[in-house]
Amino acid sequence: MAGRRAGVADLCGSRLLSRDAPATDGLKAALAAEALRLGFDCLGVTAPVVNAERAAAFERFIAAGQHGDMDWLAREPSRRTDPRTLWAEVRSVIMLGVNYGPDEDPRAILSNRSRAAISVYARGDDYHDVIKKNLKTLARWLVAQAGCDVKVFVDTAAVMEKPLAESAGLGWQGKHTNLVSSGFGSWLFLGAIYTTLDWPADAPERDHCGSCRACLDSCPTAAFPAPYQLDARRCVSYLTIENKGPIPREFRKAIGNRIYGCDDCLAACPWNKFAQEGRDAKLAAREALRAPSLAELAALDDAAFRALFAKSPIKRIGRDRFLRNVLIAIGNSGDAALVPAAERLAADAHPLLRAAAAWALAQLLDEDAFARRAAAALAAETDASVRAEWRTPG
Structure with a gap:
Protein backbone atom coordinates (compact mmCIF):
# COMPACT_ATOMS: atom_id res chain seq x y z
CA MET A 1 0.00 0.00 0.00
CA GLU A 104 0.53 -6.50 1.51
CA ASP A 105 -3.16 -7.32 1.88
CA PRO A 106 -3.32 -9.21 5.20
CA ARG A 107 -6.36 -11.14 3.97
CA ALA A 108 -4.37 -12.97 1.30
CA ILE A 109 -3.14 -15.56 3.82
CA LEU A 110 -6.70 -16.58 4.69
CA SER A 111 -6.87 -18.86 1.65
CA ASN A 112 -3.71 -20.75 2.68
CA ARG A 113 -5.33 -22.78 5.45
CA SER A 114 -2.21 -24.70 6.51
CA ARG A 115 -0.54 -21.45 7.51
CA ALA A 116 -1.46 -18.98 10.23
CA ALA A 117 -2.90 -15.49 9.87
CA ILE A 118 -1.56 -13.11 12.51
CA SER A 119 -2.94 -9.58 12.81
CA VAL A 120 -0.72 -6.94 11.21
CA TYR A 121 -0.17 -5.07 14.47
CA ALA A 122 1.30 -8.16 16.16
CA THR A 196 -0.98 21.34 31.69
CA LEU A 197 -0.47 23.59 28.67
CA ASP A 198 -3.75 25.25 27.74
CA TRP A 199 -3.62 25.06 23.94
CA PRO A 200 -6.45 25.83 21.51
CA ALA A 201 -8.13 22.66 20.27
CA ASP A 202 -7.88 21.62 16.65
CA ALA A 203 -10.97 21.19 14.51
CA PRO A 204 -12.36 17.64 14.77
CA GLU A 205 -12.43 15.45 11.68
CA ARG A 206 -15.84 14.77 10.16
CA ASP A 207 -17.11 11.33 9.27
CA HIS A 208 -16.38 10.36 5.66
CA CYS A 209 -17.81 6.81 5.69
CA GLY A 210 -20.96 7.76 3.82
CA SER A 211 -22.99 4.76 2.69
CA CYS A 212 -19.99 2.40 2.62
CA ARG A 213 -20.43 -0.92 4.50
CA ALA A 214 -17.21 -2.64 3.45
CA CYS A 215 -15.91 -3.06 6.99
CA LEU A 216 -19.23 -4.31 8.38
CA ASP A 217 -19.80 -6.81 5.60
CA SER A 218 -16.26 -8.20 5.85
CA CYS A 219 -16.56 -9.41 9.46
CA PRO A 220 -16.43 -13.23 9.53
CA THR A 221 -18.40 -13.50 12.78
CA ALA A 222 -20.96 -10.69 12.32
CA ALA A 223 -19.58 -8.76 15.28
CA PHE A 224 -21.25 -5.47 14.27
CA PRO A 225 -24.93 -5.42 15.31
CA ALA A 226 -25.21 -2.02 13.61
CA PRO A 227 -22.90 0.57 12.08
CA TYR A 228 -20.62 2.13 14.71
CA GLN A 229 -21.43 -0.67 17.17
CA LEU A 230 -19.21 -3.61 18.11
CA ASP A 231 -20.14 -6.67 20.11
CA ALA A 232 -16.69 -7.71 21.28
CA ARG A 233 -17.97 -11.11 22.33
CA ARG A 234 -18.32 -12.00 18.64
CA CYS A 235 -15.09 -10.36 17.46
CA VAL A 236 -12.24 -12.66 16.37
CA SER A 237 -9.72 -10.38 18.04
CA TYR A 238 -11.53 -10.73 21.35
CA LEU A 239 -12.06 -14.46 20.93
CA THR A 240 -8.42 -15.20 20.14
CA ILE A 241 -6.76 -12.70 22.48
CA GLU A 242 -8.91 -11.59 25.41
CA ASN A 243 -11.00 -14.76 25.80
CA LYS A 244 -9.36 -17.10 28.31
CA GLY A 245 -11.60 -20.12 27.83
CA PRO A 246 -12.58 -22.32 24.90
CA ILE A 247 -13.54 -20.66 21.62
CA PRO A 248 -17.36 -20.90 21.48
CA ARG A 249 -18.46 -23.52 18.96
CA GLU A 250 -20.56 -21.11 16.94
CA PHE A 251 -17.46 -19.12 15.93
CA ARG A 252 -14.86 -21.84 15.38
CA LYS A 253 -15.36 -22.44 11.67
CA ALA A 254 -15.70 -18.72 10.93
CA ILE A 255 -12.34 -18.04 12.56
CA GLY A 256 -10.60 -20.02 9.83
CA ASN A 257 -6.82 -19.74 10.21
CA ARG A 258 -6.84 -16.47 12.16
CA ILE A 259 -4.77 -17.42 15.21
CA TYR A 260 -4.21 -13.97 16.73
CA GLY A 261 -6.53 -11.10 16.03
CA CYS A 262 -8.30 -10.21 12.79
CA ASP A 263 -7.66 -7.51 10.19
CA ASP A 264 -10.67 -8.05 7.95
CA CYS A 265 -12.64 -4.93 8.88
CA LEU A 266 -9.53 -2.76 8.81
CA ALA A 267 -8.23 -4.15 5.52
CA ALA A 268 -11.62 -3.72 3.84
CA CYS A 269 -11.65 0.06 4.39
CA PRO A 270 -11.42 1.95 1.05
CA TRP A 271 -9.46 4.73 2.73
CA ASN A 272 -6.50 2.35 2.94
CA LYS A 273 -5.62 3.37 -0.61
CA PHE A 274 -4.02 6.43 0.99
CA ALA A 275 -2.04 4.40 3.53
CA GLN A 276 1.65 3.66 3.25
CA GLU A 277 3.82 0.90 4.62
CA GLY A 278 4.83 1.53 8.24
CA ARG A 279 8.10 3.46 8.48
CA ASP A 280 9.44 2.27 11.84
CA ALA A 281 11.56 -0.84 11.34
CA LYS A 282 10.59 -2.13 14.77
CA LEU A 283 6.94 -2.15 13.73
CA ALA A 284 7.64 -3.96 10.47
CA ALA A 285 6.57 -7.58 10.21
CA ARG A 286 9.09 -10.22 11.19
CA GLU A 287 9.46 -12.71 8.37
CA ALA A 288 8.81 -15.58 10.79
CA LEU A 289 5.38 -14.14 11.60
CA ARG A 290 4.11 -13.27 8.13
CA ALA A 291 2.67 -16.71 7.35
CA PRO A 292 4.00 -19.27 9.83
CA SER A 293 3.26 -22.96 9.43
CA LEU A 294 0.52 -24.32 11.69
CA ALA A 295 2.55 -27.51 12.13
CA GLU A 296 5.57 -25.59 13.38
CA LEU A 297 3.50 -23.46 15.73
CA ALA A 298 1.73 -26.51 17.15
CA ALA A 299 5.11 -27.95 18.13
CA LEU A 300 6.04 -25.00 20.39
CA ASP A 301 6.72 -25.78 24.04
CA ASP A 302 6.69 -22.95 26.55
CA ALA A 303 10.36 -22.05 26.11
CA ALA A 304 10.12 -22.05 22.32
CA PHE A 305 6.92 -19.97 22.47
CA ARG A 306 8.62 -17.37 24.64
CA ALA A 307 11.66 -17.26 22.39
CA LEU A 308 9.65 -16.87 19.17
CA PHE A 309 7.45 -14.14 20.59
CA ALA A 310 10.02 -12.18 22.58
CA LYS A 311 9.10 -8.46 22.45
CA SER A 312 5.83 -9.41 20.75
CA PRO A 313 2.34 -8.65 22.09
CA ILE A 314 1.48 -12.29 21.39
CA LYS A 315 3.66 -13.37 24.30
CA ARG A 316 1.16 -11.89 26.75
CA ILE A 317 -1.58 -14.45 26.09
CA GLY A 318 0.75 -17.35 26.87
CA ARG A 319 1.45 -20.61 25.10
CA ASP A 320 -1.78 -22.40 26.08
CA ARG A 321 -4.24 -19.82 24.75
CA PHE A 322 -2.09 -19.33 21.66
CA LEU A 323 -2.04 -23.05 20.86
CA ARG A 324 -5.79 -23.21 21.50
CA ASN A 325 -6.10 -20.81 18.58
CA VAL A 326 -3.64 -22.81 16.49
CA LEU A 327 -5.72 -25.94 17.06
CA ILE A 328 -8.89 -24.22 15.86
CA ALA A 329 -6.99 -23.25 12.71
CA ILE A 330 -5.74 -26.82 12.33
CA GLY A 331 -9.31 -28.06 12.54
CA ASN A 332 -10.28 -25.60 9.81
CA SER A 333 -7.33 -26.43 7.58
CA GLY A 334 -8.71 -29.53 5.89
CA ASP A 335 -5.11 -30.76 5.90
CA ALA A 336 -4.81 -34.38 7.04
CA ALA A 337 -1.05 -33.88 7.41
CA LEU A 338 -1.82 -31.84 10.53
CA VAL A 339 -3.50 -34.76 12.34
CA PRO A 340 -0.24 -35.74 14.14
CA ALA A 341 0.10 -32.18 15.47
CA ALA A 342 -3.43 -32.30 16.87
CA GLU A 343 -2.79 -35.78 18.29
CA ARG A 344 0.23 -34.56 20.22
CA LEU A 345 -1.73 -31.72 21.75
CA ALA A 346 -4.61 -34.04 22.60
CA ALA A 347 -2.25 -35.39 25.26
CA ASP A 348 -1.16 -31.96 26.54
CA ALA A 349 -1.24 -31.25 30.26
CA HIS A 350 -3.65 -28.31 29.81
CA PRO A 351 -7.34 -29.24 29.37
CA LEU A 352 -7.89 -26.16 27.20
CA LEU A 353 -5.59 -27.69 24.61
CA ARG A 354 -6.91 -31.21 24.95
CA ALA A 355 -10.42 -29.90 24.32
CA ALA A 356 -9.38 -27.85 21.28
CA ALA A 357 -7.42 -30.82 19.94
CA ALA A 358 -10.50 -33.05 20.21
CA TRP A 359 -12.48 -30.56 18.11
CA ALA A 360 -9.66 -30.28 15.56
CA LEU A 361 -9.48 -34.06 15.19
CA ALA A 362 -13.26 -34.20 14.73
CA GLN A 363 -12.84 -31.94 11.70
CA LEU A 364 -9.90 -33.83 10.18
CA LEU A 365 -10.73 -37.52 10.81
CA ASP A 366 -13.49 -39.51 9.20
CA GLU A 367 -16.40 -40.51 11.43
CA ASP A 368 -15.16 -44.00 12.22
CA ALA A 369 -11.60 -42.93 12.91
CA PHE A 370 -12.79 -40.17 15.21
CA ALA A 371 -15.11 -42.55 17.08
CA ARG A 372 -12.21 -44.90 17.78
CA ARG A 373 -9.99 -42.01 18.88
CA ALA A 374 -12.74 -40.59 21.11
CA ALA A 375 -13.34 -43.94 22.81
CA ALA A 376 -9.64 -44.23 23.68
CA ALA A 377 -9.54 -40.66 25.00
CA LEU A 378 -12.70 -40.96 27.09
CA ALA A 379 -11.33 -44.05 28.83
CA ALA A 380 -8.64 -41.89 30.45
CA GLU A 381 -10.00 -38.32 30.39
CA THR A 382 -11.36 -36.85 33.64
CA ASP A 383 -11.91 -33.21 32.69
CA ALA A 384 -15.58 -32.51 31.96
CA SER A 385 -14.93 -29.87 29.27
CA VAL A 386 -12.59 -32.19 27.37
CA ARG A 387 -14.96 -35.14 27.66
CA ALA A 388 -17.73 -32.96 26.21
CA GLU A 389 -15.64 -32.22 23.12
CA TRP A 390 -14.96 -35.91 22.48
CA ARG A 391 -18.66 -36.70 22.92
CA THR A 392 -19.93 -33.86 20.71
CA PRO A 393 -17.93 -33.70 17.49
CA GLY A 394 -18.83 -31.12 14.90
Whole structure:
Protein backbone atom coordinates (compact mmCIF):
# COMPACT_ATOMS: atom_id res chain seq x y z
CA MET A 1 0.00 0.00 0.00
CA ALA A 2 1.78 3.11 -1.20
CA GLY A 3 1.32 6.70 -0.14
CA ARG A 4 3.07 9.94 0.55
CA ARG A 5 5.39 10.36 3.50
CA ALA A 6 4.22 12.71 6.20
CA GLY A 7 5.91 16.07 6.63
CA VAL A 8 5.74 18.74 9.30
CA ALA A 9 2.86 20.37 7.44
CA ASP A 10 0.97 17.08 7.51
CA LEU A 11 1.55 16.77 11.22
CA CYS A 12 0.53 20.32 11.99
CA GLY A 13 -2.21 20.84 9.48
CA SER A 14 -3.52 24.30 8.74
CA ARG A 15 -6.19 24.51 11.46
CA LEU A 16 -4.25 23.55 14.56
CA LEU A 17 -3.71 26.92 16.17
CA SER A 18 -5.40 30.27 16.11
CA ARG A 19 -3.52 33.15 14.49
CA ASP A 20 -3.70 35.19 17.69
CA ALA A 21 -1.39 32.77 19.50
CA PRO A 22 1.89 33.03 17.57
CA ALA A 23 4.10 31.85 20.45
CA THR A 24 2.02 28.74 20.93
CA ASP A 25 1.85 28.23 17.18
CA GLY A 26 5.62 28.28 16.97
CA LEU A 27 5.97 25.82 19.82
CA LYS A 28 3.44 23.47 18.28
CA ALA A 29 5.22 23.58 14.93
CA ALA A 30 8.46 22.75 16.70
CA LEU A 31 6.71 19.94 18.57
CA ALA A 32 5.43 18.56 15.27
CA ALA A 33 8.92 18.63 13.80
CA GLU A 34 10.29 16.75 16.82
CA ALA A 35 7.42 14.27 16.62
CA LEU A 36 8.18 13.62 12.96
CA ARG A 37 11.84 13.04 13.80
CA LEU A 38 10.82 10.48 16.41
CA GLY A 39 8.67 8.54 13.95
CA PHE A 40 5.16 9.91 14.54
CA ASP A 41 3.01 10.55 11.48
CA CYS A 42 0.20 12.81 12.66
CA LEU A 43 -0.49 15.10 15.59
CA GLY A 44 -3.44 17.08 16.88
CA VAL A 45 -4.63 18.79 20.04
CA THR A 46 -7.97 18.58 21.79
CA ALA A 47 -9.56 19.60 25.05
CA PRO A 48 -9.61 16.94 27.81
CA VAL A 49 -13.24 16.10 27.09
CA VAL A 50 -14.71 13.05 25.39
CA ASN A 51 -17.44 13.83 22.89
CA ALA A 52 -20.82 13.27 24.60
CA GLU A 53 -22.06 11.01 21.80
CA ARG A 54 -18.96 8.79 22.06
CA ALA A 55 -19.24 8.69 25.85
CA ALA A 56 -22.89 7.63 25.64
CA ALA A 57 -22.04 4.94 23.08
CA PHE A 58 -19.37 3.56 25.41
CA GLU A 59 -21.83 3.45 28.31
CA ARG A 60 -24.37 1.57 26.13
CA PHE A 61 -21.62 -0.86 25.09
CA ILE A 62 -20.89 -1.64 28.75
CA ALA A 63 -24.56 -1.80 29.76
CA ALA A 64 -25.25 -4.34 27.00
CA GLY A 65 -22.38 -6.53 28.20
CA GLN A 66 -20.73 -6.29 24.79
CA HIS A 67 -17.31 -5.93 26.43
CA GLY A 68 -17.44 -9.61 27.41
CA ASP A 69 -14.83 -10.57 30.00
CA MET A 70 -12.90 -7.30 29.65
CA ASP A 71 -13.93 -6.25 33.13
CA TRP A 72 -11.45 -3.39 33.28
CA LEU A 73 -13.51 -1.51 30.69
CA ALA A 74 -16.56 -1.55 32.98
CA ARG A 75 -14.59 -0.53 36.05
CA GLU A 76 -15.22 3.16 36.84
CA PRO A 77 -16.41 4.12 33.33
CA SER A 78 -16.33 7.81 34.28
CA ARG A 79 -12.54 7.59 34.30
CA ARG A 80 -12.70 6.84 30.59
CA THR A 81 -15.41 9.27 29.59
CA ASP A 82 -13.83 12.20 31.46
CA PRO A 83 -10.02 12.48 31.07
CA ARG A 84 -9.86 14.90 33.99
CA THR A 85 -10.75 12.14 36.43
CA LEU A 86 -7.51 10.43 35.41
CA TRP A 87 -5.50 13.62 35.99
CA ALA A 88 -7.25 16.71 37.29
CA GLU A 89 -4.50 19.10 36.15
CA VAL A 90 -4.77 18.25 32.44
CA ARG A 91 -5.66 21.21 30.24
CA SER A 92 -4.94 19.84 26.76
CA VAL A 93 -4.46 16.43 25.20
CA ILE A 94 -1.93 16.00 22.41
CA MET A 95 -2.88 13.02 20.28
CA LEU A 96 -0.31 11.36 18.05
CA GLY A 97 -0.56 8.63 15.45
CA VAL A 98 1.96 6.18 14.04
CA ASN A 99 1.24 4.61 10.68
CA TYR A 100 1.63 0.83 10.57
CA GLY A 101 0.18 0.21 7.13
CA PRO A 102 1.13 -3.25 5.86
CA ASP A 103 3.05 -3.88 2.65
CA GLU A 104 0.53 -6.50 1.51
CA ASP A 105 -3.16 -7.32 1.88
CA PRO A 106 -3.32 -9.21 5.20
CA ARG A 107 -6.36 -11.14 3.97
CA ALA A 108 -4.37 -12.97 1.30
CA ILE A 109 -3.14 -15.56 3.82
CA LEU A 110 -6.70 -16.58 4.69
CA SER A 111 -6.87 -18.86 1.65
CA ASN A 112 -3.71 -20.75 2.68
CA ARG A 113 -5.33 -22.78 5.45
CA SER A 114 -2.21 -24.70 6.51
CA ARG A 115 -0.54 -21.45 7.51
CA ALA A 116 -1.46 -18.98 10.23
CA ALA A 117 -2.90 -15.49 9.87
CA ILE A 118 -1.56 -13.11 12.51
CA SER A 119 -2.94 -9.58 12.81
CA VAL A 120 -0.72 -6.94 11.21
CA TYR A 121 -0.17 -5.07 14.47
CA ALA A 122 1.30 -8.16 16.16
CA ARG A 123 3.79 -9.21 13.49
CA GLY A 124 6.56 -6.96 14.79
CA ASP A 125 7.68 -5.65 18.17
CA ASP A 126 5.01 -4.68 20.69
CA TYR A 127 3.75 -1.26 19.63
CA HIS A 128 3.08 -0.31 23.25
CA ASP A 129 6.80 -0.47 23.98
CA VAL A 130 7.98 1.11 20.73
CA ILE A 131 5.57 4.04 20.81
CA LYS A 132 5.71 4.70 24.54
CA LYS A 133 9.48 5.08 24.43
CA ASN A 134 9.20 7.70 21.67
CA LEU A 135 6.22 9.34 23.36
CA LYS A 136 8.18 9.78 26.58
CA THR A 137 11.07 11.28 24.63
CA LEU A 138 8.71 13.75 22.95
CA ALA A 139 7.06 14.59 26.29
CA ARG A 140 10.44 15.30 27.89
CA TRP A 141 11.26 17.60 24.97
CA LEU A 142 7.99 19.48 25.51
CA VAL A 143 8.64 19.85 29.24
CA ALA A 144 12.12 21.23 28.53
CA GLN A 145 10.71 23.75 26.03
CA ALA A 146 7.57 24.85 27.85
CA GLY A 147 8.07 24.02 31.53
CA CYS A 148 4.75 22.19 31.70
CA ASP A 149 3.72 18.96 33.39
CA VAL A 150 2.82 15.92 31.28
CA LYS A 151 1.60 12.34 31.43
CA VAL A 152 1.84 9.86 28.55
CA PHE A 153 -0.49 6.99 27.63
CA VAL A 154 -0.39 4.26 24.97
CA ASP A 155 -3.47 2.05 25.25
CA THR A 156 -2.59 1.04 28.81
CA ALA A 157 -4.75 3.32 30.95
CA ALA A 158 -8.35 4.50 31.15
CA VAL A 159 -8.01 6.69 28.05
CA MET A 160 -10.51 6.71 25.18
CA GLU A 161 -7.87 7.27 22.51
CA LYS A 162 -10.13 7.02 19.47
CA PRO A 163 -12.70 9.69 20.46
CA LEU A 164 -9.88 11.99 21.56
CA ALA A 165 -8.02 11.41 18.28
CA GLU A 166 -11.23 12.18 16.39
CA SER A 167 -11.69 15.41 18.34
CA ALA A 168 -8.03 16.31 17.67
CA GLY A 169 -8.55 15.96 13.91
CA LEU A 170 -6.47 12.82 13.33
CA GLY A 171 -9.39 10.97 11.77
CA TRP A 172 -12.91 9.75 12.51
CA GLN A 173 -14.31 6.64 14.14
CA GLY A 174 -15.57 4.54 11.27
CA LYS A 175 -18.44 2.10 11.19
CA HIS A 176 -16.03 -0.59 12.44
CA THR A 177 -15.48 1.66 15.54
CA ASN A 178 -11.78 2.07 14.73
CA LEU A 179 -10.15 5.33 13.75
CA VAL A 180 -9.97 6.05 10.02
CA SER A 181 -7.54 8.62 8.68
CA SER A 182 -7.78 10.34 5.31
CA GLY A 183 -3.99 10.00 5.08
CA PHE A 184 -3.38 6.57 6.60
CA GLY A 185 -6.62 4.64 6.28
CA SER A 186 -7.38 2.32 9.20
CA TRP A 187 -3.73 1.76 10.10
CA LEU A 188 -2.83 4.10 12.96
CA PHE A 189 -1.44 3.35 16.40
CA LEU A 190 -2.41 6.09 18.86
CA GLY A 191 -0.65 7.69 21.79
CA ALA A 192 -1.60 10.57 24.07
CA ILE A 193 0.28 13.26 25.96
CA TYR A 194 -1.78 14.91 28.67
CA THR A 195 -0.37 18.34 29.46
CA THR A 196 -0.98 21.34 31.69
CA LEU A 197 -0.47 23.59 28.67
CA ASP A 198 -3.75 25.25 27.74
CA TRP A 199 -3.62 25.06 23.94
CA PRO A 200 -6.45 25.83 21.51
CA ALA A 201 -8.13 22.66 20.27
CA ASP A 202 -7.88 21.62 16.65
CA ALA A 203 -10.97 21.19 14.51
CA PRO A 204 -12.36 17.64 14.77
CA GLU A 205 -12.43 15.45 11.68
CA ARG A 206 -15.84 14.77 10.16
CA ASP A 207 -17.11 11.33 9.27
CA HIS A 208 -16.38 10.36 5.66
CA CYS A 209 -17.81 6.81 5.69
CA GLY A 210 -20.96 7.76 3.82
CA SER A 211 -22.99 4.76 2.69
CA CYS A 212 -19.99 2.40 2.62
CA ARG A 213 -20.43 -0.92 4.50
CA ALA A 214 -17.21 -2.64 3.45
CA CYS A 215 -15.91 -3.06 6.99
CA LEU A 216 -19.23 -4.31 8.38
CA ASP A 217 -19.80 -6.81 5.60
CA SER A 218 -16.26 -8.20 5.85
CA CYS A 219 -16.56 -9.41 9.46
CA PRO A 220 -16.43 -13.23 9.53
CA THR A 221 -18.40 -13.50 12.78
CA ALA A 222 -20.96 -10.69 12.32
CA ALA A 223 -19.58 -8.76 15.28
CA PHE A 224 -21.25 -5.47 14.27
CA PRO A 225 -24.93 -5.42 15.31
CA ALA A 226 -25.21 -2.02 13.61
CA PRO A 227 -22.90 0.57 12.08
CA TYR A 228 -20.62 2.13 14.71
CA GLN A 229 -21.43 -0.67 17.17
CA LEU A 230 -19.21 -3.61 18.11
CA ASP A 231 -20.14 -6.67 20.11
CA ALA A 232 -16.69 -7.71 21.28
CA ARG A 233 -17.97 -11.11 22.33
CA ARG A 234 -18.32 -12.00 18.64
CA CYS A 235 -15.09 -10.36 17.46
CA VAL A 236 -12.24 -12.66 16.37
CA SER A 237 -9.72 -10.38 18.04
CA TYR A 238 -11.53 -10.73 21.35
CA LEU A 239 -12.06 -14.46 20.93
CA THR A 240 -8.42 -15.20 20.14
CA ILE A 241 -6.76 -12.70 22.48
CA GLU A 242 -8.91 -11.59 25.41
CA ASN A 243 -11.00 -14.76 25.80
CA LYS A 244 -9.36 -17.10 28.31
CA GLY A 245 -11.60 -20.12 27.83
CA PRO A 246 -12.58 -22.32 24.90
CA ILE A 247 -13.54 -20.66 21.62
CA PRO A 248 -17.36 -20.90 21.48
CA ARG A 249 -18.46 -23.52 18.96
CA GLU A 250 -20.56 -21.11 16.94
CA PHE A 251 -17.46 -19.12 15.93
CA ARG A 252 -14.86 -21.84 15.38
CA LYS A 253 -15.36 -22.44 11.67
CA ALA A 254 -15.70 -18.72 10.93
CA ILE A 255 -12.34 -18.04 12.56
CA GLY A 256 -10.60 -20.02 9.83
CA ASN A 257 -6.82 -19.74 10.21
CA ARG A 258 -6.84 -16.47 12.16
CA ILE A 259 -4.77 -17.42 15.21
CA TYR A 260 -4.21 -13.97 16.73
CA GLY A 261 -6.53 -11.10 16.03
CA CYS A 262 -8.30 -10.21 12.79
CA ASP A 263 -7.66 -7.51 10.19
CA ASP A 264 -10.67 -8.05 7.95
CA CYS A 265 -12.64 -4.93 8.88
CA LEU A 266 -9.53 -2.76 8.81
CA ALA A 267 -8.23 -4.15 5.52
CA ALA A 268 -11.62 -3.72 3.84
CA CYS A 269 -11.65 0.06 4.39
CA PRO A 270 -11.42 1.95 1.05
CA TRP A 271 -9.46 4.73 2.73
CA ASN A 272 -6.50 2.35 2.94
CA LYS A 273 -5.62 3.37 -0.61
CA PHE A 274 -4.02 6.43 0.99
CA ALA A 275 -2.04 4.40 3.53
CA GLN A 276 1.65 3.66 3.25
CA GLU A 277 3.82 0.90 4.62
CA GLY A 278 4.83 1.53 8.24
CA ARG A 279 8.10 3.46 8.48
CA ASP A 280 9.44 2.27 11.84
CA ALA A 281 11.56 -0.84 11.34
CA LYS A 282 10.59 -2.13 14.77
CA LEU A 283 6.94 -2.15 13.73
CA ALA A 284 7.64 -3.96 10.47
CA ALA A 285 6.57 -7.58 10.21
CA ARG A 286 9.09 -10.22 11.19
CA GLU A 287 9.46 -12.71 8.37
CA ALA A 288 8.81 -15.58 10.79
CA LEU A 289 5.38 -14.14 11.60
CA ARG A 290 4.11 -13.27 8.13
CA ALA A 291 2.67 -16.71 7.35
CA PRO A 292 4.00 -19.27 9.83
CA SER A 293 3.26 -22.96 9.43
CA LEU A 294 0.52 -24.32 11.69
CA ALA A 295 2.55 -27.51 12.13
CA GLU A 296 5.57 -25.59 13.38
CA LEU A 297 3.50 -23.46 15.73
CA ALA A 298 1.73 -26.51 17.15
CA ALA A 299 5.11 -27.95 18.13
CA LEU A 300 6.04 -25.00 20.39
CA ASP A 301 6.72 -25.78 24.04
CA ASP A 302 6.69 -22.95 26.55
CA ALA A 303 10.36 -22.05 26.11
CA ALA A 304 10.12 -22.05 22.32
CA PHE A 305 6.92 -19.97 22.47
CA ARG A 306 8.62 -17.37 24.64
CA ALA A 307 11.66 -17.26 22.39
CA LEU A 308 9.65 -16.87 19.17
CA PHE A 309 7.45 -14.14 20.59
CA ALA A 310 10.02 -12.18 22.58
CA LYS A 311 9.10 -8.46 22.45
CA SER A 312 5.83 -9.41 20.75
CA PRO A 313 2.34 -8.65 22.09
CA ILE A 314 1.48 -12.29 21.39
CA LYS A 315 3.66 -13.37 24.30
CA ARG A 316 1.16 -11.89 26.75
CA ILE A 317 -1.58 -14.45 26.09
CA GLY A 318 0.75 -17.35 26.87
CA ARG A 319 1.45 -20.61 25.10
CA ASP A 320 -1.78 -22.40 26.08
CA ARG A 321 -4.24 -19.82 24.75
CA PHE A 322 -2.09 -19.33 21.66
CA LEU A 323 -2.04 -23.05 20.86
CA ARG A 324 -5.79 -23.21 21.50
CA ASN A 325 -6.10 -20.81 18.58
CA VAL A 326 -3.64 -22.81 16.49
CA LEU A 327 -5.72 -25.94 17.06
CA ILE A 328 -8.89 -24.22 15.86
CA ALA A 329 -6.99 -23.25 12.71
CA ILE A 330 -5.74 -26.82 12.33
CA GLY A 331 -9.31 -28.06 12.54
CA ASN A 332 -10.28 -25.60 9.81
CA SER A 333 -7.33 -26.43 7.58
CA GLY A 334 -8.71 -29.53 5.89
CA ASP A 335 -5.11 -30.76 5.90
CA ALA A 336 -4.81 -34.38 7.04
CA ALA A 337 -1.05 -33.88 7.41
CA LEU A 338 -1.82 -31.84 10.53
CA VAL A 339 -3.50 -34.76 12.34
CA PRO A 340 -0.24 -35.74 14.14
CA ALA A 341 0.10 -32.18 15.47
CA ALA A 342 -3.43 -32.30 16.87
CA GLU A 343 -2.79 -35.78 18.29
CA ARG A 344 0.23 -34.56 20.22
CA LEU A 345 -1.73 -31.72 21.75
CA ALA A 346 -4.61 -34.04 22.60
CA ALA A 347 -2.25 -35.39 25.26
CA ASP A 348 -1.16 -31.96 26.54
CA ALA A 349 -1.24 -31.25 30.26
CA HIS A 350 -3.65 -28.31 29.81
CA PRO A 351 -7.34 -29.24 29.37
CA LEU A 352 -7.89 -26.16 27.20
CA LEU A 353 -5.59 -27.69 24.61
CA ARG A 354 -6.91 -31.21 24.95
CA ALA A 355 -10.42 -29.90 24.32
CA ALA A 356 -9.38 -27.85 21.28
CA ALA A 357 -7.42 -30.82 19.94
CA ALA A 358 -10.50 -33.05 20.21
CA TRP A 359 -12.48 -30.56 18.11
CA ALA A 360 -9.66 -30.28 15.56
CA LEU A 361 -9.48 -34.06 15.19
CA ALA A 362 -13.26 -34.20 14.73
CA GLN A 363 -12.84 -31.94 11.70
CA LEU A 364 -9.90 -33.83 10.18
CA LEU A 365 -10.73 -37.52 10.81
CA ASP A 366 -13.49 -39.51 9.20
CA GLU A 367 -16.40 -40.51 11.43
CA ASP A 368 -15.16 -44.00 12.22
CA ALA A 369 -11.60 -42.93 12.91
CA PHE A 370 -12.79 -40.17 15.21
CA ALA A 371 -15.11 -42.55 17.08
CA ARG A 372 -12.21 -44.90 17.78
CA ARG A 373 -9.99 -42.01 18.88
CA ALA A 374 -12.74 -40.59 21.11
CA ALA A 375 -13.34 -43.94 22.81
CA ALA A 376 -9.64 -44.23 23.68
CA ALA A 377 -9.54 -40.66 25.00
CA LEU A 378 -12.70 -40.96 27.09
CA ALA A 379 -11.33 -44.05 28.83
CA ALA A 380 -8.64 -41.89 30.45
CA GLU A 381 -10.00 -38.32 30.39
CA THR A 382 -11.36 -36.85 33.64
CA ASP A 383 -11.91 -33.21 32.69
CA ALA A 384 -15.58 -32.51 31.96
CA SER A 385 -14.93 -29.87 29.27
CA VAL A 386 -12.59 -32.19 27.37
CA ARG A 387 -14.96 -35.14 27.66
CA ALA A 388 -17.73 -32.96 26.21
CA GLU A 389 -15.64 -32.22 23.12
CA TRP A 390 -14.96 -35.91 22.48
CA ARG A 391 -18.66 -36.70 22.92
CA THR A 392 -19.93 -33.86 20.71
CA PRO A 393 -17.93 -33.70 17.49
CA GLY A 394 -18.83 -31.12 14.90
